Amino acid sequence: MNSIPAVIQIFIQPQPAPEQFGTGALVSPHSAGYQIHIKAGNEVRMVQKAARLLDNLGLSQVQLAGEWPEEWQWAFYQGFVNAKRLTGVFFCGDALTVQRLTQREHCYRFAKHLVNKTPEQLSPQLLAEEAAAFISATAGANQVTYRIISGEQLVTEGWQGIYQVGRGSVRAPAMLELDFNPTGNPEAPVAAALVGKGITFDSGGYSIKATEGMLTMKCDMGGAATVTAALALAILQGLTQRVKLILCCAENLISGHAYKLGDIITYKNGTTVEIVNTDAEGRLVLADGLQLACDSGAALIIDAATLTGAAVTAVGAEYNALFALDKALAKRALDYAEQQQELTWQLPLEKWHQQQCPSPYADTANSRPVKGGGAGGASNAAGFLSRFVANEGQGWLHFDLAAAFNGTANAYWAAGATGQGIRTIASILLHEVNA
Incomplete structure (x- = not known):
């Protein structure tokens, strides 16, 4: 019987990472998954960079949890997906926000899949x-x-x-x-x-x-x-x-x-x-x-x-x-x-x-x-x-x-x-x- 991969939760954390994870670390463990440490300025790019780090850890499915601005969620999606896996991000927020992001993902996934063929x-x-x-x-x-x-x-x-x-x-x-x-x-x-x-x-x-x-x-x-x-x-x-x-x-x-x-x-x-x-x-x-x-x-x-x-x-x-x-x-x-x-x-x-x-x-x-x-x-x-x-x-x-x-x-x-x-x-x- 195939096991279902666990959905890891990803949080936004405005505070710096604990020292043991290195000075200025973007990502650190959380009790339910991982947290991304965001400093003011270039937040969208920081989120996208953090998503690449998490993808490189081999995660296949993640749930964005807590307070996530819409653009930050999209930046995370763009950083997290790769040519072998164009899904795996579950968005958060009110129904309209999730709908907009899901529609966008639907169109981008089509284009990316076509280009990568x-x-x-x-x-x-x-x-x-x-x-x-x-x-x-x-x-x-x-x-x-x-x-x-x-x-x-x-x-x-x-x-x-x-x-x-x-x-x-x-x-x-x-x-x-x-x-x-x-x-x-x-x-x-x-x-x-x-x-x-x-x-x-x-x-x-x-x-x-x-x-x-x-x-x-x-x-x-x-x-x-x-x-x-x-x-x-x-x-x-x-x-x-x-x-x-x-x-x-x-x-x-x-x-x-x-x-x-x-x-x-x-x-x-x-x-x-x-x-x-x-x-x-x-x-x-x-x-x-x-x-x-x-x-x-x-x-x-x-x-x-x-x-x-x-x-x-x-x-x-x-x-x-x-x-x-x-x-x-x-x-x-x-x-x-x-x-x-x-x-x-x-x-x-x-x-x-x-x-x-x-x-x-x-x-x-x-x-x-x-x-x-x-x-x-x-x-x-x-x-x-x-x-x-x-x-x-x-x-x-x-x-x-x-x-x-x-x-x-x-x-x-x-x-x-x-x-x-x-x-x-x-x-x-x-x-x-x-x-």
Whole structure:
């Protein structure tokens, strides 16, 4: 007979730990479990760090007990879970607090599980199907319709970016077009569109990555997971307006049928793009998704992607990078991110960034032909994307998700997906669309 693991209680203790546990110890034993010793200042990070220590002790289930602010509980969850175990935290407080935290955990668990899957487990088609099933289950199937465009059908409908990037794999590229419409009116305007990069594995193509750079590239569909989970969270928190979800899914592999350096892609809007780096593929698939989002007439368009190493170099792995031509909207987005306690930093983007990757053969190249895209690589990638949005970029936000995944564990995070960005995008939807 299998024994049921005991649920250990975790308390907050404002007093320092007893001396025998070391000066400044964050965690010490309690008669019913453990206590976390909190000093004023950076409390949220201290709680998350303490949760990592407790996870490393091998605890599998814990009950938060006593007085716990909501943000501290969430920080504990983020620190305690790991890629092998995305559950095991029982929240405390009034029913509404527990409900909010449980809803958030539900959405983050979906995203983290999806990102942490192996490339073999998650094909482009399956990514689209799982996202559609999750939103349908969250909202109710009567509020959701969707279609998945895959393989040669992408060419027929003019979605050349996704097709070209994914044609080197035996597993067909796919685009999910999902319509969440709680109004019941098929003529209701689309209030917002979310676009996610869904590269289920990125070898770099013929611009092949080194082993150390390729090892974690199952995470390259983190943008798709993030916007899907953000939409689900917004739905659970009361989203009442029509929103489109568009996922651009492909495997970037090498084969006799893969796209090559020097190829030129002609997009649906007539823009021609020379391929000077097959590892700058995320922007190529997002260009299709952004055009479809604009076709919907949505006043708010948000895309999210693990797009550039340059963003990680600029802001580190604790922050996500934000780009926008709509400066007023970007300021509000940063405010929402701060309210949600998700570190986000705005990096430069101007119209002239569209011209930073010139080509003698096409309207633009997809990068500069140097490692990492050269100076300003993240801004240049955002400039490329801005070619494919309407209204001079008004109402458009681009998130480069530098903080979405950790290759190795650190003091605050287990290795794997973090979910950073989900709360921010859900908050933007609720404030900008539901207002």
